[in-house]
Amino acid sequence: MSAAPFDADQFAAALLDPEHAVPIDVVARGAIGAEARFAVYCNNVVQGLVSALEARFPAVRRVVGEAFFAETARLYALRTPPRSPIMTFYGDDFPAFLADFGPCEDIPYLADLARLEAARTRAYHAADATPLEAEKFAGLSPAELLNLRTVLHPSVEILASAHPIATIFAMNMGDLPLEEIADWQGEEVVIARPYATVEIRLLPQGGSVFLKCLADGATLAEAAEAAMSANSDFNLTDNLTHLIGGALVTAIATRPHD
Numbered sequence: 001m002s003a004a005p006f007d008a009d010q011f012a013a014a015l016l017d018p019e020h021a022v023p024i025d026v027v028a029r030g031a032i033g034a035e036a037r038f039a040v041y042c043n044n045v046v047q048g049l050v051s052a053l054e055a056r057f058p059a060v061r062r063v064v065g066e067a068f069f070a071e072t073a074r075l076y077a078l079r080t081p082p083r084s085p086i087m088t089f090y091g092d093d094f095p096a097f098l099a100d101f102g103p104c105e106d107i108p109y110l111a112d113l114a115r116l117e118a119a120r121t122r123a124y125h126a127a128d129a130t131p132l133e134a135e136k137f138a139g140l141s142p143a144e145l146l147n148l149r150t151v152l153h154p155s156v157e158i159l160a161s162a163h164p165i166a167t168i169f170a171m172n173m174g175d176l177p178l179e180e181i182a183d184w185q186g187e188e189v190v191i192a193r194p195y196a197t198v199e200i201r202l203l204p205q206g207g208s209v210f211l212k213c214l215a216d217g218a219t220l221a222e223a224a225e226a227a228m229s230a231n232s233d234f235n236l237t238d239n240l241t242h243l244i245g246g247a248l249v250t251a252i253a254t255r256p257h258d
Contacts (some may be wrong), residue, residue, distance in 0.1 A: 150214050
């Protein structure tokens with residue numbers, strides 16, 4: 001009689017469920033039994049997932065402390081197994097987990113900090129593309145400029161937070177002194193890798209709406225109108241300077257002025 005085929009789904013389920021029975025495929029030889037051997041293997045798997053999260057979210061880890069982070073990451077790993085053998089993007093929904101995790105409710109900015117760190121990873125691994133030279137914009141007429149449509153760099157990620165998220169990140173990564181933030185205000189940031197290094201830049205007022213509209217195919221005029229509606233302090237010149245000077249555009253297209 002042939003042996004039953006290996007059940008990969010059952011084996012995977014057992015890895016992250018302490019209450020799950022040891023898979024029948026697990027056998028042991030010697031003094032250590034199957035249950036003990038499998039428990040050690042399960043612990044190694046979970047610890048590997050925790051380590052992946054520690055590497056991806058170092059600022060979050062520093063904010064909450066090593067022990068708290070390790071236990072939070074362990075709970076997340078038990079509930080959210082990887083969906084891909086490539087671990088680079090494991091934890092994409094860790095920010096959402098933190099937002100709903102009761103023990104973190106006293107740190108309201110933590111989920112946005114995790115969103116920023118997750119975006120850094122995606123930006124780092126995004127496709128390469130050559131930013132458009134600033135000179136390409138110089139010869140456009142006002143009508144052409146207003147009707148301009150842009151293709152943003154593949155690495156561009158946009159985050160608007162009610163908290164000073166870029167400042168908190170910089171403090172916890174050693175780029176700024178770790179001190180009390182006297183002027184606690186929300187920050188809009190763009191995360192991008194137009195060249196070799198991922199950059200996190202503060203956006204001018206209304207910049208997140210402006211960039212999101214451009215990313216969705218709006219003309220510059222349409223994006224500016226939406227940004228102005230969302231934030232009366234929006235300044236088109238400041239945002240254009242950031243868009244072009246930040247090397248966020250890889251291609252442009254114009255259409256006749258209506």
